[in-house]
Amino acid sequence: MDRGDFMPKVKVYSTPTCPWCHRAKEFLNEIKVEFEDINVAEDQKAAEEMVDKSGQRGVPVIEIDGEIIVGFNPDAIKKALKMEE
């Protein structure tokens, strides 16, 4: 899929033990979207940032150009990336 020069800034807040986080990252890899992986189990400051931004304490949290998606939701990720089928 050609997205032209549209390169969104994607962050994944995750924990190493969270299966849905792995799934979300695998999915981003599959659709060839680069992302920054932030381990909130180790980075306490990032964990607080995630809680502030999302208003909740669950992972994964995926941030796409400022838009916050809580949980692994492929349809919502595609929509935020403007990749709807």
Add this chain to the structure above:
Amino acid sequence: MLDTVIIGAGIAGLTAAIYASRKRMQFEIVSTNFGGQMMESGEVLNYPGIKKSTGAGLASTMDKQMKFNNVNVKLETVKEIKKEGSNFAVVTGKNTYDTRSVIIASVAGPRELNVPGENEYKNKGVTYCAICDGPLFADMDVAVIGGGNAALESVDFLLNIAKKIYLINIEEKLIAHEYLQERIQGQEKVEVISKAATKEILGNGKMVTGLKYEQDGEEKEIKVGGVFVEIGRVPNTDFVKSLLKLDEHKHILIDCTTHTSVPGIFAAGDCASGHEYQYVIAAGQGCMALIKAARYLASKKD
């Protein structure tokens, strides 16, 4: 017209799909997500042929196994199964599949407490997946609700993360496997509170701050930042409640060879009556359901 539609991609549905593929049946497997409860459980230490793995590890292996068998799980949620003569229409949000038989392996999900504050603070301190969200409760006081395997696995997982762990058990004794009980015995940061019914989740409008429970007729309160609910499972069967006979806990009633109350529909795994939520049982039932469906189809006229 398909031979069968498999609903659910937990271990039961995926096992049925492996057999369906190898029997060269015309089939689809549809599921809200891939992996079912495998994705939310920690260690796997009792699956024959696998010495030690995790739920996610098992799901990952099964993902590869699906690719090897050319099985493509369609991520769609089934809304309804319609009976059309002796055949069926499986209706999802996206498609309708006409099929001669159906295998329901629609898994189970976490049972909720149904107390005030639970919904309000869902993900805001209330969680149903310790291995997912546990690390976000570092150095905090937390409560785990339950007394079974999942509850004790959660306590075990939180031992190196949380500051203090209250285990709130509604029963007098823990019912978890003995090896799990051994792991938490003598742990200083674990306090087991027995015969305690959780009554309310408390919060400050943003996040959880505590919970209320009742013990011996007395109401008590503890301050915690996290509440891990591990009080069992609810079968995901609402979409077939008017079509199939269910038991009193909403499991699909099956006989010992996975037949449901409707000929042509088979059920397997945690959504079905059996009440023992084990990977190996789900796998066995998924296999049984597919083979019984194939035998049923062989003698079916249309």
